[in-house]
Amino acid sequence: MSEILRISIYTGLLAGVVALFYTLLLIYDILRRSIPLNTENEKRAKEIHGYIYSAAKAYIFSQYKVILIVISIITVVLIGSGALLGNSILLLTGITYILGGISSTIVGIVGMLMAIQSNIRVLNTLSRKDLRSALTLAFRGGSVTGFLVGGIGLTLISILFVALNRFNDPATAGQILLGYAFGASTVALFARVGGGIYTKAADIGADLVGKVEAGIPEDDPRNPGVIADNVGDNVGDCAGMGADLFESYVEGIIAPMVIATLLSNDLVAYPVLFSAIALLTSIITSQFVATSPFSEPGRTLTFTSVLTIAIAALLNGVITLWIQPQIMAAWVIGVLGLIVGAIVGFTSDYFTSPLYRPVKIVATNSQFGPALTILSGLSMGFYSVFIPSVAIALAIIASFSIGSGLSPSENLLAGIYSAALAGTGMLSVAPIIVAADAYGPIVDNVAGLAEQAGYEEEIRDLADKLDSAGNTMKSISKGYAIGSAALTALALLFSFASVLAHRTGKSISDIMAIVFNAGHKSYGVYFIGGVIIGAVLVPFFVAMVIQAVTAAAGKLVDEIRRQFREKPGILEWKERPDYERAVRIVTYYAIRRLVAPGLLAILFPLALGAIFAIGDVWRGTAIVGGLLIGSIASGLLLGLFQGNVGNTWDNAKKYIEAGNLGGKGTDTHKAAVVGDTVGDPLKDASGPAINIMIKVMAVASTVILPYILFI
Numbered sequence: 001m002s003e004i005l006r007i008s009i010y011t012g013l014l015a016g017v018v019a020l021f022y023t024l025l026l027i028y029d030i031l032r033r034s035i036p037l038n039t040e041n042e043k044r045a046k047e048i049h050g051y052i053y054s055a056a057k058a059y060i061f062s063q064y065k066v067i068l069i070v071i072s073i074i075t076v077v078l079i080g081s082g083a084l085l086g087n088s089i090l091l092l093t094g095i096t097y098i099l100g101g102i103s104s105t106i107v108g109i110v111g112m113l114m115a116i117q118s119n120i121r122v123l124n125t126l127s128r129k130d131l132r133s134a135l136t137l138a139f140r141g142g143s144v145t146g147f148l149v150g151g152i153g154l155t156l157i158s159i160l161f162v163a164l165n166r167f168n169d170p171a172t173a174g175q176i177l178l179g180y181a182f183g184a185s186t187v188a189l190f191a192r193v194g195g196g197i198y199t200k201a202a203d204i205g206a207d208l209v210g211k212v213e214a215g216i217p218e219d220d221p222r223n224p225g226v227i228a229d230n231v232g233d234n235v236g237d238c239a240g241m242g243a244d245l246f247e248s249y250v251e252g253i254i255a256p257m258v259i260a261t262l263l264s265n266d267l268v269a270y271p272v273l274f275s276a277i278a279l280l281t282s283i284i285t286s287q288f289v290a291t292s293p294f295s296e297p298g299r300t301l302t303f304t305s306v307l308t309i310a311i312a313a314l315l316n317g318v319i320t321l322w323i324q325p326q327i328m329a330a331w332v333i334g335v336l337g338l339i340v341g342a343i344v345g346f347t348s349d350y351f352t353s354p355l356y357r358p359v360k361i362v363a364t365n366s367q368f369g370p371a372l373t374i375l376s377g378l379s380m381g382f383y384s385v386f387i388p389s390v391a392i393a394l395a396i397i398a399s400f401s402i403g404s405g406l407s408p409s410e411n412l413l414a415g416i417y418s419a420a421l422a423g424t425g426m427l428s429v430a431p432i433i434v435a436a437d438a439y440g441p442i443v444d445n446v447a448g449l450a451e452q453a454g455y456e457e458e459i460r461d462l463a464d465k466l467d468s469a470g471n472t473m474k475s476i477s478k479g480y481a482i483g484s485a486a487l488t489a490l491a492l493l494f495s496f497a498s499v500l501a502h503r504t505g506k507s508i509s510d511i512m513a514i515v516f517n518a519g520h521k522s523y524g525v526y527f528i529g530g531v532i533i534g535a536v537l538v539p540f541f542v543a544m545v546i547q548a549v550t551a552a553a554g555k556l557v558d559e560i561r562r563q564f565r566e567k568p569g570i571l572e573w574k575e576r577p578d579y580e581r582a583v584r585i586v587t588y589y590a591i592r593r594l595v596a597p598g599l600l601a602i603l604f605p606l607a608l609g610a611i612f613a614i615g616d617v618w619r620g621t622a623i624v625g626g627l628l629i630g631s632i633a634s635g636l637l638l639g640l641f642q643g644n645v646g647n648t649w650d651n652a653k654k655y656i657e658a659g660n661l662g663g664k665g666t667d668t669h670k671a672a673v674v675g676d677t678v679g680d681p682l683k684d685a686s687g688p689a690i691n692i693m694i695k696v697m698a699v700a701s702t703v704i705l706p707y708i709l710f711i
Contacts, residue, residue: 004324008269008276009158015276016155019431022283023147026140027114033121033137042124045453048227049120052445055231055583056116059198060109060239062591067190070598071101071183078179081707089172090707093179096160097703100183100250103152107246108191111145112239115438118142119445126446126466127459135297135466136290138442139435143286145242146435150279153250156180158272161257170268171502174258178495181254182703184247185696189601192692193545194594195240196685199232200549202586203680205556211673214564214571215665219448222570224563224577225556228586230448233441236684237474244481244691245427245434248488249275251695252427255491256420259498262508263413266324267406271424274334277319278312278428285311286432297469301436305345305476308432309338329406333399333418337425337487340395341480344388345433348479348640351384352647353472354655358383362652363661363672370674373649377675381645385637388483392636395422396490413508416498420491426484437477440470471654475647478688482639485691489632492698496628496705500621503706514618515625523622526612530626535634537604537627541597541693542638545686548593555585601693605701610708617709624705628698635694639687646683649675 037043075098082091118141126134160180164173206225210216219226253271260267285308292300313335320331351358358380365376396419403418404411443466450463497511504511514523559582569575605624613620653672655661661668 002265004266005269007323008273009161012154012269012272012276013158015279016151016153016158019147019151019279019283020155023144023151026144026147030114030118030121030137030141030144033124035120036124041453041455045120045123045449045455048221048449048452049116051227051579052230052234053116055227055580056112056234058583059231059235059587059590060112062587063191063194063235063594064105064109066194066591066595067105067187070190070595071098071186074186089176092164092176093703096176096179097183099156099160100180100185101187102183103156103180104184104187104191104243104246107145107148107152108187108239108243111148111242111438112234114144115141115234115238115442116445118442119449122442122466123446123449123455123463126462127455131297131462131465132290134446134462135300138446138466139286139289139301139439141442142438142440143435145238145438146431146433147283149242149246149249149434150275150282150431153246153253154272154276154279157250157253161269170265171258171261174254174261174268175499175502177254178258178499178699178703181247181251182699184243184250185692185699186602188243188247189689189692189696190594190598191243192240193597193685193689194590195236196545196681196689197548197552197593198586198590199236200681200685201552201556201590202228202232203684204549204553204677205560205586207673207677208553208557209560209564212670216571217451219451221452222573222577224560224570224579224582226448226452227579228556228583230445231583232586233444237441238438240688241437241477241481242434244688245430245484247692247695248481248484249427249430251488251492251699252423252484255488255495256417256424258495259413259417259420262498262501263407263410263417266327267330267417270327270330271421273319273323274316274331274424275428277316278308279431281312281315282308282429282432286435297466298472301439301469301473305429305432305436306342308429309342312429313338327406329402330418330421333403333421334425334428336395336399337422337427338429340391340422340487341426341429341483343391344483345476345480347384347387348644348647349472349476351380351644352475352651354651354658359648359651359655362648362675363655366652366656366671366675367661367668369667370671373652373671373675374678377645377649377652377679380648381641384644384648385640388479388640389636392483392486396487412512416494416508420494423484423487423491426487430484433477433480436473440474443467443470468654471647471651475644478643478647478683479640481688481691482636482643485639485695486632486636489628489635489694489698492695492702493625493628493632496625496698496702499702499706503710515621523618526619526622527626530608530623531630533608533623534627534630534632538631538634538638538690538693541600542642542686542690544597544600545689546681548589548597549681549685552586552589552593555589556582559585597689597693601696602700605697606704606708609701609705613709620709621705624701628701631694631697635690639690642682642687642690646679646687649679650683652676
């Protein structure tokens with residue numbers, strides 16, 4: 001192990017351990033705070049919090065039982081195949097796969113449970129202290145998920161790389177590390193799909209009957225679906241998003257490492273070093289939330305993110321110059337990734353924030369009925385895709401051009417490595433982005449608890465202020481997630497080529513010509529066919545998820561209507577709704593529907609490659625290469641569009657509810673509610689699930705397909 005490699009890996013290990021220690025301090029700080037029960041409001045809030053906590057645990061453990069079955073089967077296949085073939089690489093890949101699955105599970109479950117433990121404490125802080133104290137505590141609750149992402153990811157990658165270095169072959173170590181990424185992806189895919197189905201089925205079902213039919217406010221305790229809705233915020237936007245960006249984070253580090261093993265030992269661990277410096281920076285800058293001079297929570301969180309990006313870029317430049325001045329081009333590329341991440345995030349903010357024209361245009365058009373709400377929202381959604389997509393494309397081109405100089409004798413390979421490294425740069429600040437995103441469901445629940453427990457209007461208004469900032473950060477993080485997913489999937493695509501080069505002994509140029517060059521005389525037609533199949537596979541996946549949300553929401557609508565019909569005292573505050581039955585219904589249908597979309601993403605590229613490889617293995621690689629390219633392009637567009645348009649409709653509704661254009665109860669408001677309802681499954685179910693779909697297809701192909709084709 002070279003000196004630079006050793007410094008980078010051990011810096012990554014140090015940063016990971018520090019982040020985990022900091023996470024333990026955050027957990028201790030949250031749990032040590034008592035939950036007072038001095039007033040009726042506080043007792044009622046504690047009771048509702050108990051419903052949310054128990055229902056969330058019931059759902060999340062039911063979901064992970066299903067996920068455990070899937071990852072156990074894949075683990076047995078990988079380890080069993082390695083044992084039968086006498087292949088130690090495949091066997092160790094199975095071990096790293098299960099470690100990746102366990103890591104993702106810990107991030108999702110612990111992060112979600114701590115978010116729920118935080119919400120009641122944030123409400124108590126808000127009612128006893130002030131807005132700043134409540135904001136700080138809510139952000140710390142979200143930071144548990146954020147710093148688990150960085151802490152577990154960097155710690156395990158560093159430890160595994162050191163352990164695997166016994167092969168004295170970085171290429172083999174990198175290939176085995178891909179198993180860790182694959183395990184994280186598998187768990188994240190099912191967690192994101194299941195959590196998305198649950199949260200949006202609950203949200204839509206509760207809104208359609210409560211707000212539209214019965215005319216009662218959102219989060220009204222008379223609504224039987226309200227607890228399921230509160231639970232959904234946590235299993236979708238906290239557990240699901242945490243698992244999503246965890247697998248992006250580790251794949252963004254591992255993919256360029258795999259490519260660099262064919263290039264230069266000095267570059268293998270640079271993604272670890274860059275991410276480690278950014279993680280330590282994030283821990284420091286996260287303290288700004290408690291001392292910010294800004295009175296608005298949204299400005300505080302946004303500035304914290306920008307500050308993190310700026311300082312991480314500067315520190316990485318100084319350290320790279322000190323350790324190895326010859327690879328400063330790699331630092332430039334990492335910074336380029338950071339800049340692209342900011343562009344993607346803030347473009348999403350512009351198109352989804354009620355402060356700017358797009359949301360106001362949609363809200364204004366709602367005066368003319370739901371049809372124009374939908375049409376104006378669609379146009380804003382499509383506009384929102386242009387800038388981030390072009391920024392990502394230009395970043396890939398620029399990274400390739402700049403990075404080609406890292407190794408003039410291997411400029412193609414160096415360019416590929418650099419394009420992958422841009423994804424590392426973008427994802428290096430994922431911990432702070434995840435922290436801000438996980439803040440969202442915490443304050444959403446705070447607003448819900450304040451409403452349901454009957455807190456005074458002043459407290460509810462402050463809770464809404466916190467919630468408004470949470471909506472903004474969720475919009476930014478969703479754009480960031482799909483943008484980073486595109487770069488990560490592309491990096492995994494290049495690592496697929498690198499693994500094939502390593503296994504077959506062919507040059508990377510030959511592999512690229514076969515797998516990705518549509519003009520190749522023998523395999524171009526298969527590549528083009530794969531591009532088309534990959535492009536249409538994404539909307540097919542989206543349809544499966546939306547259909548699942550629709551079916552589950554329909555069942556909940558029937559249940560809420562039944563309770564209102566059979567228990568008329570509910571709306572008169574004389575009878576308690578059966579919250580538990582509503583939760584069970586949504587849980588049952590979400591669990592039933594989460595498996596099929598996940599298996600489609602994992603198995604389809606493997607089956608397609610195996611079928612077309614019959615008679616000519618390179619034909620199979622060409623069609624899978626096209627499939628992955630097509631899915632990335634289609635997934636980037638559909639993911640950005642769905643995440644943005646859903647939030648645009650949501651915030652147009654909130655803009656009207658704030659008293660604009662007539663306010664609540666008007667026809668304008670009803671039209672906006674329809675738009676919000678249509679957008680819900682797009683922004684919180686199918687859209688975010690695309691992030692993981694395109695990555696899991698790429699990593700599954702990289703880990704498993706070479707063994708199917710070149711056994």
